[in-house]
Structure formats: C-alpha cells, structure tokens
Amino acid sequence: MQGRFISFEGIDGSGKSTQARLLAEALRGRGQTVVLTREPGGSPGAEEIRRLVLEGDPDRWSAETELLLFTAARRDHLEKTIRPALARGETVITDRFADSTRMYQGISRGDLAAAVDQLHRLMIGVEPDLTLLIDIDPEVGLSRAVARQGAEQRFEDMGLDLQRRMRAGFLALAAAHPGRFRVIDGARDPQAVAADVLAAVTGH
Structure with a gap:
C-alpha cells in the first residue's frame, strides 16, 4: 500500500507551518x-544541515552552495523519513519540499x-501528490x-x-502545475484557512 504525500509551500510568515500542523x-x-x-x-542528518543554512549571516552561502546543501538534506529526508512512511501506507505532510x-x-x-531541476531529477525524483x-x-x-525573532532568520533578513x-514565483509555479497545486488564501483566520485546506485534501 502506498501512502499520500502532501507538501505545504509559501513565503516566510505565510502560516504554512501552522496549517501543516492543523491538517x-x-x-x-x-x-x-x-x-x-x-x-x-x-531526519537527523537533514536537521544538522538545517542549522547550517538557516542560521548566520545572510551572505554566509552562495545560492549555488545553498542548492547543494538543501539537496543533500532533502535526499536524507527522503531516504530516512518520507519513503519509509509512504511504503507503510501512511500520510506524509511536509512543511516545504522541492518547490521551495x-x-x-x-x-x-x-x-x-x-x-535546481537537474539536481532534483538526479537525486530526488519525487513530487508530492498534492x-x-x-x-x-x-x-x-x-x-x-x-516578529518570531528566532535564530533561523537568515532568509527573512534578505x-x-x-x-x-x-510569491510571484510560487503563484507562477502553481499556475503551471494545476493538477498538483491548490492555492489557499492565507490572509484570514487560521481556522478558516484550515477548513479550506482540509476540503482541498479530502475533496469535500
């Protein structure tokens, strides 16, 4: 039995982490x-890489180095967490994936x-179902x-x-892949957003 793979995407502060948890x-x-x-x-290895890429000076890494680090983290995440759960028939909900x-x-x-696309094909080769x-x-x-004022502010500081x-890029990506994406208005009460998210996932 194969499980279902769902990702949440959005700009920083969009509320996607809250919505992933509520779903x-x-x-x-x-x-x-x-x-x-x-x-x-x-996954443990990917969490170590997370600290490298999300903390520190905004100019700490070039975009090219970031790409390699994020891909390495995603590969470990896929091997250790996502694929085993899907193979067990479970639902995997991830706060960000390759679209980020x-x-x-x-x-x-x-x-x-x-x-980005070439590395994804070579090393990941998986897209979410939704x-x-x-x-x-x-x-x-x-x-x-x-306002969160946490340690992981490197991208916000850009x-x-x-x-x-x-935001423009995410919306263009959603328009290019309408079969996979659902765009949810996040500028509302979290419970109203959550209701739309659940409807998109369950189909009613």
Whole structure:
C-alpha cells in the first residue's frame, strides 16, 4: 500500500507551518496515520544541515552552495523519513519540499532554475501528490516572520524584495502545475484557512 504525500509551500510568515500542523491533527482525528515533517530537516542528518543554512549571516552561502546543501538534506529526508512512511501506507505532510528550492535558489537567489531541476531529477525524483500553497501579501508575511525573532532568520533578513519575487514565483509555479497545486488564501483566520485546506485534501 502506498501512502499520500502532501507538501505545504509559501513565503516566510505565510502560516504554512501552522496549517501543516492543523491538517495533521485533523487527519489523525479521522483515523489516519500521519507523519508531520519539515524541510530543511525531517531526519537527523537533514536537521544538522538545517542549522547550517538557516542560521548566520545572510551572505554566509552562495545560492549555488545553498542548492547543494538543501539537496543533500532533502535526499536524507527522503531516504530516512518520507519513503519509509509512504511504503507503510501512511500520510506524509511536509512543511516545504522541492518547490521551495525552486523559488529560493532557483529563481529568487540566482538564475539556477535549470540546475535546481537537474539536481532534483538526479537525486530526488519525487513530487508530492498534492501541494498546498498558502498565499499571503509579502509585507504581512515578512512582518510575521520577523516578529518570531528566532535564530533561523537568515532568509527573512534578505528583505521584502526576496519575498515579493518568491510569491510571484510560487503563484507562477502553481499556475503551471494545476493538477498538483491548490492555492489557499492565507490572509484570514487560521481556522478558516484550515477548513479550506482540509476540503482541498479530502475533496469535500
């Protein structure tokens, strides 16, 4: 039996992490076995790489180096967490997957879209069954993200222009892959957003 693979995407501060958690809780309440995970991270090795890429000075890594680090983390995540859970017939919900790399490193941080796709084909070769894009105004999202004041602020520190380019890129990606993406308005009460997310996942 093969499980279902669901990803959440969106700019920083969009609320996707909250929505991923709420969806996991809702599906567990319906009797499903759910693995809730995140990227970068989701396995011990990938969590080590997470600290390298999300903390420190914004200029710490080039876009090319980031791409290699994120791909390495994703490969470990896939091997150790995602594939085993899907093979057990479980539902895997991940807070970010390859679409984030397509935005952050492929479009917004440098002209690396072709390299991102090539590495993905070679080393990952998996797309989610369903991707939920939580869409929000970049100014609102960035203000939310900065207010968290955690250690993982490296991308938020790159500023509003990056968030604007990423939002446009995510929406273009969703338009190019309508069979996989559902765009959810994130500028509402979290419970209203969660209701739309659950409807998109269950079909009613």
